[in-house]
Amino acid sequence: MAGPTVVVAGALANKPGNGGEAWVRLSWIRGLERLGCRVVFVEEIDEAVCTDAQRRPAPFATSANRAWFGEVTGRFGLTGRAGLVCRTAAGEDRPGEGLSRAALADIAAGADLLVNISGNLADPGLLRAFRRSAYVDIDPGYTQYWHAAGQPGGHLAGHDRYFTIGTAIGTPGCPIPTGGLDWIPVRPPVVLDDWPAAAPGLRLDEALRFTTVATWRGPYGPVETDRRRFGLKVHEFRRFIALPDSVDATFEAALAIHPAEVADLDLLRHHGWALTDPAGAAGTPEAFAAYVRSSGAEFSAAQGIYVETGSGWFSDRTTRYLASGRPALVQDTGFSAVLPTGKGLVAFSTLDEAISGARSILDDYAAHCEAARAVAESCFDSDTVLARFLEQCGL
DSSP states (O other): OOOOOEEEEESSSTTTTOHHHHHHHHHHHHHHHTOOOEEEEEEEGGGOOOOOTOBBOOOOOOOHHHHHHHHHHTTTTTTTTTEEEETTSSSSSSEEEEHHHHHHHHHHHOOSSEEEETOOOOOHHHHOSSSSSSEESSTTTTTHHHHHTTTTTGGGGTTTTEEESSSEEEEEEOOOOOOTTOOEOOOOBGGGGGGGOOOOOOHHHHOOOOEEEEEEEOOOOEEEEEEEEEOOHHHHHTTTTTGGGTSSSSEEEEEEEEEEEEHHHHHHHHOOEEEEEEHHHHSSSSHHHHHHHHEEEEEEEOOOHHHHTTTTOOOHHHHHHHHTTEEEEEHHHHHGSSSSSSSSSSESHHHHHHHHHHHHHHHTTHHHHHHHHHHHHHHHHHHHHHHHHHHHHTT
């Protein structure tokens, strides 16, 4: 008997040259395929955001966005099962890439489920065609506060189920508004076969290398409510910028930061941070995977809104480090209440805790590597996470 037909919608062409973001959508696609689903991928893009390889405005037909969509879906076996729908500012359709809008409408009518990551699919006609739909929120706090303010960015309307990786949303003590919706916690899935545990990334003659891939200011501006203003990743990262001064290790960031951020660049270098080009380190899914495997461990701060609300947000990127057998030293957003920490996954809230955590990883590196993979297997294995997800969707 054939498995269910599931359509996954998400931003791929909207984020060209970003291998880490591509893996977020690919993990849902490949994880659902492992469970026997027939998976189709769909994405919407506004022609106004299309650019060429130099990030200059470009028509959709010749854009880097369209080329990236075709390259990634082709390399991951989605040819004939993926469609990119383009709209002009006037709301008119452009000829897309892959499956046509008409073909996608036919698929939607017969599909068992739409998995709408961050509400990327907002076309009312296509949305109405699905008999069952699930919204998947991967930006907890942003999504809900935008919705509460009446901003359209979240595209929450019209779904049957609402999932979030912000595991604390709706619980006492978490200020993020639910908007009257029943937010179901879901962990970011990782396909373990795509991320096999590598040999420990440390030679006797070199310092352990903590790395991360990040955008200095993040994709969104600060969120302001009537009571408070939530900061960006830059504001959190600055709190821990002196970490390399106190730990005998290398700290490296594949960091997207504007050259005009002179003060912050000087501060990073003053404290011993090694900076590398994110396009080279993570410009394709394959490059991102190689960068993670070549690292000794991860270090990362989080967006201010994730931390300050105690949202329970957990990074998709960190699941790749863990699955690869790479310890993760990451800022606590409240996830320590529901995930095992201390070995493999080390949470911190203060600079002193970050220093202590880094030293712990250095002192017992092999055990932390083994524990990292164990955390991925027990908490983020796509087989378990997505089987539960499908059950909660009624499949």
